[in-house]
Structures are given as structure tokens and as C-alpha cells.
Amino acid sequence: MDNMKKYINMTGQFKTDWIKYSDYEVRLDENGEKYITPKEDSCFTIYNPFENANELVFDLIKLGDSALKNDIDTSTLDSMVLEFVKAYGLLGIITSSVYNRDIIGESKVILTDKNPLNIKEKIMDEDKYLNLFIPFANEDEVYIRKLGKHLTLFKAEDSPKFYGKRPLILDLVFSKFYSEKVDWIIDFAKTISTHINQVLIYKNINLTEGVTIMAGKFKAEKIGMTIGMLNNPFIQWEFDSLKTAVEIIYCFAITNESNILKRCEYCKNAFIAKSDNEKYCSSSCRNCYNVIKSRNKKKGIDS
Ligand SMILES: [Zn+2]
Structure with missing residues (x-):
């Protein structure tokens, strides 16, 4: 079968930590907004998303492809989002949607131009912004504490704390109180799916000038890196x-x-091809396509 499976090739060494809980649920907040939140009795694991780079990206594209279909019903889509989040955790949209490096301790946040939140404000009060992501937490369960000059995030549970090694906001993102709207995740998945489609369209056009694909929608902000050293240097x-x-x-x-x-x-699924000539994701798709082609030939239909 497809023992020639190809993988996304990322030269160098990559590593980052992310959190996922053992179980999540779809839950409505007091305004009827649909969120995904860790279940109360779930437990967390920390993992390195780069170890699952392939599955992660292809699962997201599949979700985006489904969301782009007109005939998909909401409950099917909700359960797909839930499956994605169970496999990889929530997206951390709270940090990627503002220019502030940290959010905790700043009075205002400045929202990025391209974010999936679908809110009009460009600048928001910190409290108001934080509350968007903790709709089910009581005030005494998670709050910011000032000790002299130092800020800490108090949370009534024992999820990881980074003690200043990473922005304080991650203490919140890694907590069980952190939630994201289903629509935000869907919006992101759709963006990536649409982006591939656009790239493929442009590939078939002879461009005389460079273009930016989806300039109004796709742009990653705040990407930091350093070099780590073990036996060899690696990108951290x-x-x-x-x-x-x-x-x-x-x-x-x-x-x-x-x-x-x-x-x-x-099948229209995304896959990694070794060359531009490779047209099918698997030998079974190639066979199916050929069967249809020969059937149509017999019927006299041009395929
Ligand atoms: Zn296929």
C-alpha cells in the first residue's frame, strides 16, 4: 500500500510545549455563545506539537474543508471541532490575537488586524478581554494577584505554572478555566483550507508579479525564537x-x-506529494479515478 507516505519536511529541530486535557465539552455561556472548555474531571498532558506536525496540520485542514461545505450541519461540525481539540488542545487564540507580549498586568490590549475573534474593537480593557476566554470561571477561581512589584495568576487548581519563564498569560491558557469559542476554531481552520485552495489556483497562473496570498486574513504575529544547545544547536x-x-x-x-x-x-484531501506530477493521495484514489475515467470513456463522456 502507501508505504511511500511523505511528511512535511522541516529542516532543523523544533520544539515547543503545549497542553491538552483528557476531555472537553461544548458549553453555552450566559449569552448563549458556544464554547469549548475542558471537562471538570479531566486531567492534562503536556506534549510537543512538532512531534505530530503532520496529523496536526492535516486534521485542521480536514476540519476547515468540512466547515467550507454548505451542506454540513452544526452538530457534525461541533463534534469535529471537539475531536480536534481533544487531540491537540485549544489554540491559544488569547495570545495570538493581540500585539501585547503578555496580557496580564497591562491595562489595555491591542488586537491584531487579522484575528479570528470577530470583534470590532481595536483596543480593549484587559479585564474585558480576559473574560472572553474564561466564561465559566468564578471570580475567586482565577484572578491576578499583586505581591509588591510582582504579579501572579492565582488559579484554584494545579495546572502548570511557568514562574516567569514564559508570559504569565500562559498560566491562564494552561488552566482548566481557559475556553475558546467553537466559531473561532472553525474560522482558523477555514482560513488554512482556503489558503491552500488559493495557493493552488495561483500555481496554475503564470504570475508576472509576486502576490501575497490572502493578505487580508492570513498573517502570523509574535513569533519568537532562540537557539538551544544540546549536542547540536537547535531552534527553540x-x-x-x-x-x-x-x-x-x-x-x-x-x-x-x-x-x-x-x-x-x-478525494480532494490535502496530502504531501513528491513532485508536481503526483496527483493522488493514495493508490486507491488513483485506482478509483482510473475506473471512473474508463467507465466514462465507454459511455462516451469526456472526463
Ligand atoms: Zn485521495
Whole structure:
């Protein structure tokens, strides 16, 4: 079978930590907004998203493809989002949607131009912004504490704390109180799916001038990195959100010249091809396509 499976090729060493809980649920806040939130009795694990780079990106694209279909019903889509979040955790949209490096301790946040939140304000009060992401937490369960000059985030549970090694906001993102709207996740997935489609369209046009694909929608902000050293030097990305990690992986996948991210001509799923000539994601798709082609030939239909 497909023992030639190709992978997104990322040169160098990549690492980042992310959190996922064992179970999540879809829950409505007091305004009827649909959120995804960790279940109360769930427990967390920390993992490195780059170890699952392939699955992560392709699962997101599948979600985006489904969301782009007109005939998909909301409950099917909700359960797909839930599956995605169970596998990889929430996206960390709270950090990727503002220019502020940290959010805790600042009175205002400045929202990025391209974010999935769908709110009109460009500048928001910190409290108001934070509350968007903790709709089910009581005031005494999570709050900011000032000790002299130092700020800490108090949370009534024992999820990871970074003690200043990473922005304080991650203490909140890694807590069980942190939630994201289903629509935000869907919006992001749709953006990536649409982005591939656009790239593929442009590939078939002879461009005389460079263009930016989806300039009004796709742009990753706040990407930090340093070099770490073990036996060899490695890139130590400093991602504050899973969303940014996905964007990086996707950018590597779509720009790679030896393993090309494209869509299968039969099933339309995204896959990694070794060359521009490769048209199908699997031998079974190639067979299916050929069967249809020969059937149509017999019927006298041009395929
Ligand atoms: Zn296929």
C-alpha cells in the first residue's frame, strides 16, 4: 500500500510545549455563545506539537474543508471541532490575537488586524478581554494577584505554572478555566483550507508579479525564537499559542519544493506529494479515478 507516505519536511529541530486535557465539552455561556472548555474531571498532558506536525496540520485542514461545505450541519461540525481539540488542545487564540507580549498586568490590549475573534474593537480593557476566554470561571477561581512589584495568576487548581519563564498569560491558557469559542476554531481552520485552495489556483497562473496570498486574513504575529544547545544547536521556538505553531508548520509545508502540499484529484484531501506530477493521495484514489475515467470513456463522456 502507501508505504511511500511523505511528511512535511522541516529542516532543523523544533520544539515547543503545549497542553491538552483528557476531555472537553461544548458549553453555552450566559449569552448563549458556544464554547469549548475542558471537562471538570479531566486531567492534562503536556506534549510537543512538532512531534505530530503532520496529523496536526492535516486534521485542521480536514476540519476547515468540512466547515467550507454548505451542506454540513452544526452538530457534525461541533463534534469535529471537539475531536480536534481533544487531540491537540485549544489554540491559544488569547495570545495570538493581540500585539501585547503578555496580557496580564497591562491595562489595555491591542488586537491584531487579522484575528479570528470577530470583534470590532481595536483596543480593549484587559479585564474585558480576559473574560472572553474564561466564561465559566468564578471570580475567586482565577484572578491576578499583586505581591509588591510582582504579579501572579492565582488559579484554584494545579495546572502548570511557568514562574516567569514564559508570559504569565500562559498560566491562564494552561488552566482548566481557559475556553475558546467553537466559531473561532472553525474560522482558523477555514482560513488554512482556503489558503491552500488559493495557493493552488495561483500555481496554475503564470504570475508576472509576486502576490501575497490572502493578505487580508492570513498573517502570523509574535513569533519568537532562540537557539538551544544540546549536542547540536537547535531552534527553540517560543510559541505562546498552538495557532502560531500550526501556522509555522503549514508555511513550511506549503513552501517546500521537494514535498509539495497539494490536494488529491480524486478525494480532494490535502496530502504531501513528491513532485508536481503526483496527483493522488493514495493508490486507491488513483485506482478509483482510473475506473471512473474508463467507465466514462465507454459511455462516451469526456472526463
Ligand atoms: Zn485521495
